[in-house]
Amino acid sequence: MLGITAIAVGDSAIKVNFAGKVSYELNAAIQMYSKKLEEASIPGVVEWVPAFNSVTVYYQPKQVSFHILIKKLYDLHEVPISSEKIKSRIIQVPVLYGGEYAPDLQRVAEHSQLEINEVIDIHQNQEYLIYMIGFLPGFPYLAGLDKRIATPRLEEPRGKIYAGAVGIANEQTGIYPVESPGGWNIIGKTPLRLFDRTEFLFQTGDYVKFHRVNKDKFLELESQIKNNRFKVSIVER
Amino acid sequence: MESKQIFDVIKPGALTTLQDMGREGLQRFGVPVSGAMDKFAFQIANILAGNALNTACLEVTLIGPKLQAMASVTIAITGADLEPKINGAVKPMWSTIRINKGDVLEFGKHQSGVRSYIAVAGGFEGRTYFGSKSTDVKSGFGTPLESGTVISGYPSKEKKGIGLKKQYIPIYKKSVKVAVVEGPHIDSFTNEERKRFFNSTYTVDANSNRMGYRLKSKKITPVNADIWSDAVPLGGIQIPGNGQPIILMADRQTTGGYPRIGTVISADLSKVAQLVPKGEIRFYPVSVEEAQKRLVEMENFLSVLEIFRKYF
Numbered sequence: 001m002l003g004i005t006a007i008a009v010g011d012s013a014i015k016v017n018f019a020g021k022v023s024y025e026l027n028a029a030i031q032m033y034s035k036k037l038e039e040a041s042i043p044g045v046v047e048w049v050p051a052f053n054s055v056t057v058y059y060q061p062k063q064v065s066f067h068i069l070i071k072k073l074y075d076l077h078e079v080p081i082s083s084e085k086i087k088s089r090i091i092q093v094p095v096l097y098g099g100e101y102a103p104d105l106q107r108v109a110e111h112s113q114l115e116i117n118e119v120i121d122i123h124q125n126q127e128y129l130i131y132m133i134g135f136l137p138g139f140p141y142l143a144g145l146d147k148r149i150a151t152p153r154l155e156e157p158r159g160k161i162y163a164g165a166v167g168i169a170n171e172q173t174g175i176y177p178v179e180s181p182g183g184w185n186i187i188g189k190t191p192l193r194l195f196d197r198t199e200f201l202f203q204t205g206d207y208v209k210f211h212r213v214n215k216d217k218f219l220e221l222e223s224q225i226k227n228n229r230f231k232v233s234i235v236e237r
Numbered sequence: 238m239e240s241k242q243i244f245d246v247i248k249p250g251a252l253t254t255l256q257d258m259g260r261e262g263l264q265r266f267g268v269p270v271s272g273a274m275d276k277f278a279f280q281i282a283n284i285l286a287g288n289a290l291n292t293a294c295l296e297v298t299l300i301g302p303k304l305q306a307m308a309s310v311t312i313a314i315t316g317a318d319l320e321p322k323i324n325g326a327v328k329p330m331w332s333t334i335r336i337n338k339g340d341v342l343e344f345g346k347h348q349s350g351v352r353s354y355i356a357v358a359g360g361f362e363g364r365t366y367f368g369s370k371s372t373d374v375k376s377g378f379g380t381p382l383e384s385g386t387v388i389s390g391y392p393s394k395e396k397k398g399i400g401l402k403k404q405y406i407p408i409y410k411k412s413v414k415v416a417v418v419e420g421p422h423i424d425s426f427t428n429e430e431r432k433r434f435f436n437s438t439y440t441v442d443a444n445s446n447r448m449g450y451r452l453k454s455k456k457i458t459p460v461n462a463d464i465w466s467d468a469v470p471l472g473g474i475q476i477p478g479n480g481q482p483i484i485l486m487a488d489r490q491t492t493g494g495y496p497r498i499g500t501v502i503s504a505d506l507s508k509v510a511q512l513v514p515k516g517e518i519r520f521y522p523v524s525v526e527e528a529q530k531r532l533v534e535m536e537n538f539l540s541v542l543e544i545f546r547k548y549f
Contacts (some may be wrong), residue, residue: 007421010500011528013470015421022465034265047262049468051492056468058264061529062536132466133267134492137376141466177267178377197366200266 004033004077006070014066015056016073022052022143027131030055031086031205036076044069050204051132052141090127090207092233093175095166096218097123097188104154104185108168111151120212122146123187127207128173138177138194140202145173157183164189166210175208191222192232201232240362242307244388250302250344252447253382254372255363256354256487257293263367264468264491271373274352274447274487274510277407278316280539282356284546285313285333287395290539293363293370295355295382299513301344302382306336311358311395317350317409317511332400333358350409350511359393373488375448399549401542412517413508417474417499418528421467425459425476425496433457434498435520439482443514447488450509452518456480459496466494472501472509474520484509502528504535 003019016033020026030050037048037057044063049056059069097120098105109116128142135141150171158181161167165176167184176182177194190210194201202208213221224230256279259272273279273296283292295302301319314321314330321328322343328334330353336342344353363370364379372379382388419431426434439452457480469475473485475495484501485493486509501509502523512518 007423008418008525009421009468009497010418010470010472011502011525011532013468013500015467047264049264049491051467052465054465054467056470058468058470062533066525066529132492133265134466135267135490137263137266137268139267180375195266202266204265 004074006073008066008070009056011061011066013056013058014070014073015054016077018053018055020053022131024129026053027129027205028086032081033077034204035086036079036081040072040076040079042069042072051134086205087236088205088207090209090235090237091202093190093192093208093210094213094218094221095124095188095190095210096215097212099215101162101165101189102187104167105187108149108151108185108187112149114148119149119187122149123168123173124210124212127209130202130204130206130208133202133204136177136180138200138202140174140208142173142208143171145171147171151185153183154185157181161186162189164191166190189218191218191225193225238391240389240391242387243310243357243390243392244304244342245307246302246382246384246386246388247305247341248303248343249382249384250297251300252298253302254296255293255361255379256296256371257369258291259371259487260367260369267491268367269373269376269488269491270471271371271376271378272369272487273354273371275316275354275507277507277535277539278352279354281331281401281542282313282315282354284539284543285315285331285399285401286311286356286358287393287546288356288358288360290543292356292360295361297344297353297355299347299351301353303341303343304388306338306340306342307387308392309335309337309394310390310392311335311397312342313356313358314353315356316353318348319350319353320345320348321353329400331406333395333397335397351513352510357390357392358395359391362389362391375488396549399546407507407511409508409511411513413512414519414521415505415508416502416523416528416531417520418502418525419499419522420497422459422464422496422498425461425464426457426498427460430457430459431498434482435522437519439518441512441514441516441518445514447486449486449489450484450512452482452484454481457482457498462496464494464496466492469493469497470500472503472506473497474499474501486510502531504528504531
């Protein structure tokens, strides 16, 4: 089993570090640990945030002290998981690449010295693991972008990027859940909503699979989503 | 319950937002906690007004709004002293006051602190996003107060003059010392850099806001700035590339990628939230145990106050 070390982050959080290189395997260990945290429902623990190589646990010191909780967090790592193997979900994300929604597709193609269609094929030909969600509500940090289309951020960030924008920043790709300023290269738009008033589409450990749709299909999906008649395709394995 | 129109917004002030204790439990989905910057003053406003501790209040920033009452209400104003007035007469803070229909609440000259809290007995109406009424503009949850709009609420009548004893009212200074628990990126800083951090006096940059307090002094250089992004707590002190620390505050993102030298202890966060631009700040290290002791003392004080309030 991969080793952990726990350290105080101020008086109301403990960071559990996972030893080893950031990898799919390490991410699986983090998912497993998060699952155990959920099942253990330790009194005083408020919430936890999985990241690339850590899980940070927030707690109320009035309910549980640092010394008691840190011991519990180490012990939890040794506990065998009670539920069956954690399944991964693969979430299909339709994208309209190019055109009015993709101000930087040309830039990415030029930087990569590829045709626009090649950039799109490379981008959608991959399942991306969600290592972490952060930056904005529902924003997935997706690793594993093909190096051939890796492109640095814009030198001048845009004041406004629309919700649903699919972008590239170096070797990462991501989706903007809400309108926001940002410096990513925008190559397309998804009609999906990454969260509504009660639910989030993604969780850490899921895989995202982009697939290209044309403008007609995009508009059709957009209207179905607006009228709550669309169900996102999610496969478990 | 049916809401009632209570204030007509004549002037919105510099930044007036609805805030409660924030959104808990959704940071793993990237939802910032947000919430009142000075939770101590915020909770006392609610206790005085006879509200539940987590009832949304108006958080006023440096320049207060001008509001005309559309109904008779009981309010309590705590936090920064921005000289609240009713119909031109200065009113006491940290105490319940009655406002009659047609009265005008406005603010005068800045005296001390940055953020005031206006609690209305019965609470304000506001849209709830993920269990909280806190305004978080960046996430698309609510907007600051705008002139020409109307604020509604559920006004209940409370006695006037229920106040906090003077000895318990915080004094907001322009120069503060705050306690820090060191870490978590201990490998990113040498002993010399840590010493420099604790021996420096920092100035608060004007470009500080609800997301973070930007500080200026001698540059701190991390030996290892290349860290994996992780969860960032309230009060986390990150050192970005320019070597000038940023204290992460209520509207911070849930995760960040800069090394952090320490975390301001919970009991001292109000001092930071009330520190004015160009104010000075110094840091000193404490143990986790000491930090937790001070937080629990603060929470116990609020609990006792809440129980005591029921006798009025």
